[in-house]
Amino acid sequence: MENATSDRPMFKATCSKCNKETTVPFEPKPGREVYCQDCYKEIRNSKPRRY
Numbered sequence: 001m002e003n004a005t006s007d008r009p010m011f012k013a014t015c016s017k018c019n020k021e022t023t024v025p026f027e028p029k030p031g032r033e034v035y036c037q038d039c040y041k042e043i044r045n046s047k048p049r050r051y
């Protein structure tokens, strides 16, 4: 087991927010929203916290 972490499979996806093409480290499922890194960060930061 060499190079276990350096060669992760990446999947092409289109960001649901800005429609930019991006790659994600998981397989995008149909009907599931995928975000590019910029939008993902933005959404994470703006998401209201649940208590």
Ligand SMILES: [Zn+2]
Pocket: 015, 016, 017, 018, 019, 020, 035, 036, 037, 038, 039, 040
């Ligand atoms: Zn985006």
